[in-house]
Amino acid sequence: MKIENLLDVQLALHIARHGSITAAAHALGLSPQTASAALKRLEGQLGTRLFERSTRNVRPTPAGQGWLGQMQRALELMDEAEAQLDSEHAALRGPVRLAAPSDLARQVLLPLLDDFLARHPGVQLSLAVGDQPRNVLHDAVDVAIRYGELADSRLVARHLADARPLACAAPDYLARHGTPQHPQDLLQHNCLTSQRSGRLHAVWRFERGGQWQEVRVQGNRSTDDASLARQWAVAGHGIALKSHIDLQADLRAGRLVPLLPGWRTAPYPLHALLPSSRFVPRRVRALVEHLAQALQGIGAAFPGSTAGTAIILPP
Incomplete structure (x- = not known):
C-alpha cells in the first residue's frame, strides 16, 4: 500500500x-x-x-x-x-447518499425519509433529486431510486413497487376541452410531454383486451422535470402521463382526474439500485428496507406485484 x-x-x-x-x-x-x-x-x-x-x-x-x-x-x-464490531444492533450512523426522481421524491419519499431520520438520528442524508439517472457505480451515490425496466448486471435491484402511468388532467382543463374517451382522442388535446436523457417521449401506448394503441401526442409544453409536468397538469394546461404513485395526492384531492377508464399502460416498476460489487453499509440497507416496507402496498391495485423482492439484473 x-x-x-x-x-x-x-x-x-x-x-x-x-x-x-x-x-x-x-x-x-x-x-x-x-x-x-x-x-x-x-x-x-x-x-x-x-x-x-x-x-x-x-x-x-x-x-x-x-x-x-x-x-x-x-x-x-x-x-x-x-x-x-460493536454490535449488529448498534445505532445507525453515518452518511447515506440517495438519488431519486423529482416528483417521487417530493410527493412520496419526503415523509418516508423524515420518518427514517427521526428513528435514526445518527444518519446524515444527502438527497440528489432529478430525473436524469444517477450512476451508483461511478457517481457519489449509495442507492438510486429509479422507475422502469433495468438491464445492468453490475447492479442489485430491490423491487419497491409496481406502477402504471395514468393519463390525467385537471377538471378545469376537461371542462374547457372535453374528456377523451379513446387513446386516439388524445390527438385533439394538448399533451404535456417529457424528456429523458435528451430524448422526447411523445409516443403513449395503451392496451385493452390484448390490443395495443400507440398515439404520438403533441402539445405546447415539454420538460425534463417530471414534477413540473404534474404541476402543469394541475394548473389546467394539458394532459399528462404520470406514474400513479406520484399522482396519489392529486387524485385523492380531485386536483387531477384519471382518464381513459378500461385502458391501461405498460408496467412501470420502481426499484432501489445498489452496486453488486461493493459492500453496502448497514445504514443504506436499513433505508432501502424502510422504503420497501412503506411502498409495498402502493402497487397492489395492479396484478403481478412483487414489491419487496430482490433480484440480480441479467446481463
Whole structure:
C-alpha cells in the first residue's frame, strides 16, 4: 500500500471540502506548514498530483477528484465495519447518499425519509433529486431510486413497487376541452410531454383486451422535470402521463382526474439500485428496507406485484 499515514488522507479530504490548505489545517488543529508538507508527502507516495494550487483556491485535479471520492467511501466503510464490531444492533450512523426522481421524491419519499431520520438520528442524508439517472457505480451515490425496466448486471435491484402511468388532467382543463374517451382522442388535446436523457417521449401506448394503441401526442409544453409536468397538469394546461404513485395526492384531492377508464399502460416498476460489487453499509440497507416496507402496498391495485423482492439484473 502506497499510503503510509491515514491522517494524510483525512487531510486531503478536508482540503477538498474547504478548498484551502489553511482552512483544512485549522479544522484538524495543524499548522498550514505541517498540512502543506503532509499533502506534498501524500502526493509523492501516490506519484500523482491531487490538487491544483493557485493564489485564490485549491481544487482537485481530475485524477484527484476520482481518488478523493474513493477514499471518502473507503473511510466510511471503515467506520461501518468498526460499528458492526460493536454490535449488529448498534445505532445507525453515518452518511447515506440517495438519488431519486423529482416528483417521487417530493410527493412520496419526503415523509418516508423524515420518518427514517427521526428513528435514526445518527444518519446524515444527502438527497440528489432529478430525473436524469444517477450512476451508483461511478457517481457519489449509495442507492438510486429509479422507475422502469433495468438491464445492468453490475447492479442489485430491490423491487419497491409496481406502477402504471395514468393519463390525467385537471377538471378545469376537461371542462374547457372535453374528456377523451379513446387513446386516439388524445390527438385533439394538448399533451404535456417529457424528456429523458435528451430524448422526447411523445409516443403513449395503451392496451385493452390484448390490443395495443400507440398515439404520438403533441402539445405546447415539454420538460425534463417530471414534477413540473404534474404541476402543469394541475394548473389546467394539458394532459399528462404520470406514474400513479406520484399522482396519489392529486387524485385523492380531485386536483387531477384519471382518464381513459378500461385502458391501461405498460408496467412501470420502481426499484432501489445498489452496486453488486461493493459492500453496502448497514445504514443504506436499513433505508432501502424502510422504503420497501412503506411502498409495498402502493402497487397492489395492479396484478403481478412483487414489491419487496430482490433480484440480480441479467446481463
